[in-house]
Amino acid sequence: MRLIVSILSFLMVFGCTQKMETFVIPPENLIPQEEMVDIVVDLLLLDAILVKKQKKKSDDLDLSKYYLHNSILEKYNITRENFEDSFKYYSHDLQLMDEIYADAITKLSKMQGEIDSQ
Numbered sequence: 831m832r833l834i835v836s837i838l839s840f841l842m843v844f845g846c847t848q849k850m851e852t853f854v855i856p857p858e859n860l861i862p863q864e865e866m867v868d869i870v871v872d873l874l875l876l877d878a879i880l881v882k883k884q885k886k887k888s889d890d891l892d893l894s895k896y897y898l899h900n901s902i903l904e905k906y907n908i909t910r911e912n913f914e915d916s917f918k919y920y921s922h923d924l925q926l927m928d929e930i931y932a933d934a935i936t937k938l939s940k941m942q943g944e945i946d947s948q
């Protein structure tokens with residue numbers, strides 16, 4: 831929950847700044863917005879796993895982080911460069927990035943609701 835509040839605070843601070851009026855050319859390998867939402871969901875879940883491992887003082891935290899990040903990239907059949915290029919592109923439009931994170935948080939909330947109802 832603290833992570834979600836931090837993300838929303840970050841988005842609100844940067845969302846209130848003036849939008850840059852520069853045109854950014856999308857990369858050739860741009861990840862579609864809906865897929866980017868799914869990747870962000872997985873990355874937020876990864877972060878939660880790592881925070882939990884860190885609290886348990888897990889010795890294999892760095893190794894876990896490496897394998898989990900790579901498994902997300904493999905799941906979506908993308909490279910790290912492909913993800914970074916797409917993330918940079920979406921980051922130039924703060925409103926669009928806000929939509930991506932809002933959709934990701936909505937999906938996480940639905941997942942939490944499904945777990946709670948079981």
